[in-house]
Amino acid sequence: MSDLEIWVAIGLMTLATILTRCSFFFLGSAERLPEPVKHALRFAPAAALAAIIAPDLLLDADKAVHIDFSNYRLLAAVAATLFFLWRGQLLGTIIVGMAAFTVLRLVF
Amino acid sequence: MKQQQPGTSSLSGEDAERLAFREAVRTAAPTWPGIFAWGMVVGLAMTKSGLTVWQALGMTLLVYAGSAQLAVLPLIAAGAQLWLIFFTALVVNLRFLIFSAVFAPHFMHLERKRKLLYGYLCADLAMAFFPRRFPESAGPATGKAGYFTGIVYPNWMAWQSGSVVGIVLATRIPDSWGMAFAGSLAMLGVLIPLIVNSAALTGVVVASLAAVLGADLPYRLGLVLATVLGMVAAMLADRLSLRLGRGGRV
Numbered sequence: 083m084s085d086l087e088i089w090v091a092i093g094l095m096t097l098a099t100i101l102t103r104c105s106f107f108f109l110g111s112a113e114r115l116p117e118p119v120k121h122a123l124r125f126a127p128a129a130a131l132a133a134i135i136a137p138d139l140l141l142d143a144d145k146a147v148h149i150d151f152s153n154y155r156l157l158a159a160v161a162a163t164l165f166f167l168w169r170g171q172l173l174g175t176i177i178v179g180m181a182a183f184t185v186l187r188l189v190f
Numbered sequence: 191m192k193q194q195q196p197g198t199s200s201l202s203g204e205d206a207e208r209l210a211f212r213e214a215v216r217t218a219a220p221t222w223p224g225i226f227a228w229g230m231v232v233g234l235a236m237t238k239s240g241l242t243v244w245q246a247l248g249m250t251l252l253v254y255a256g257s258a259q260l261a262v263l264p265l266i267a268a269g270a271q272l273w274l275i276f277f278t279a280l281v282v283n284l285r286f287l288i289f290s291a292v293f294a295p296h297f298m299h300l301e302r303k304r305k306l307l308y309g310y311l312c313a314d315l316a317m318a319f320f321p322r323r324f325p326e327s328a329g330p331a332t333g334k335a336g337y338f339t340g341i342v343y344p345n346w347m348a349w350q351s352g353s354v355v356g357i358v359l360a361t362r363i364p365d366s367w368g369m370a371f372a373g374s375l376a377m378l379g380v381l382i383p384l385i386v387n388s389a390a391l392t393g394v395v396v397a398s399l400a401a402v403l404g405a406d407l408p409y410r411l412g413l414v415l416a417t418v419l420g421m422v423a424a425m426l427a428d429r430l431s432l433r434l435g436r437g438g439r440v
Binding site: 083085087088089090091092093094095096097098099100101102104105106107108109118121122123124125126127128129130131132133134135136137138139140141145147155158159162163166167170171172173175176179180183184187 | 393
């Protein structure tokens with residue numbers, strides 16, 4: 083991508099931020115959306131985040147499914163999840179996950 | 191928690207707003223290191239993906255939406271089309287429609303410029319604290335503006351300073367450290383508390399499976415497809431569990 087194209091992309095992303103975050107500040111009533119849409123929208127954050135993370139954890143560099151003990155990202159993510167469920171702390175979760183990933187990568 | 195009921199304060203308006211601001215700062219302060227780290231990870235990821243320092247600084251200062259930035263970086267690296275970048279950012283930001291629907295009734299009385307600013311600053315942390323402090327929705331009330339800005343201004347600063355540090359440090363951190371993985375970990379930490387019931391879990395499982403199966407689709411269209419499938423699956427699961435009479439709503 084050229085420098086110009088990247089700046090256009092940044093502009094479009096900024097527009098996406100403003101359109102979504104400011105939407106109902108200018109649309110008036112938030113109650114006009116059809117009920118099933120509102121209902122499904124409540125799950126948008128979880129679904130979108132899962133869709134972003136899952137390929138990173140479950141696929142190898144060649145985009146083949148990789149679920150076993152040689153997948154260090156997956157193992158580290160399990161360790162991070164356990165830590166989060168235990169302490170409920172975001173920063174610690176990142177540190178534990180990275181530490182687990184680094185130890186696995188260096189030791190095995 | 192609520193020493194200061196809105197509207198019942200005997201203080202002058204300005205003092206009440208200042209007190210509310212300080213109360214919000216005290217409440218949200220423990221999250222600042224996490225926000226800083228999350229900003230740093232996105233800063234690292236931006237430079238690592240091949241953006242120049244100026245592009246990365248421009249992106250963090252203008253876009254101010256970490257998940258969308260992380261989702262778009264591989265698209266930029268792969269030279270995806272601009273409409274797909276815009277669409278991906280919109281889809282990843284869909285949760286902000288809900289935030290906006292929650293916050294707008296509190297601030298509809300403000301002038302246009304302030305609504306634009308408040309909307310723009312409605313990041314995830316605002317959602318975590320503000321509705322708890324002001325559960326009643328409509329209309330103006332003492333302390334709302336102070337409390338809101340007490341959350342979102344420091345949140346913006348913590349995020350941006352982390353991001354700038356990440357952008358500056360990125361060239362000194364080798365790829366083999368897998369720092370970009372920290373981005374996935376941070377998103378994991380944001381995702382887990384969103385799994386509040388079996389319906390949300392259904393959505394997460396379906397979205398994950400669909401994203402893995404659709405990973406070969408061009409321009410990461412699998413991401414969009416997986417998000418929609420996950421949302422619909424979660425909604426259907428929620429309806430089913432409500433019908434069975436054991437459902438909890440989000």
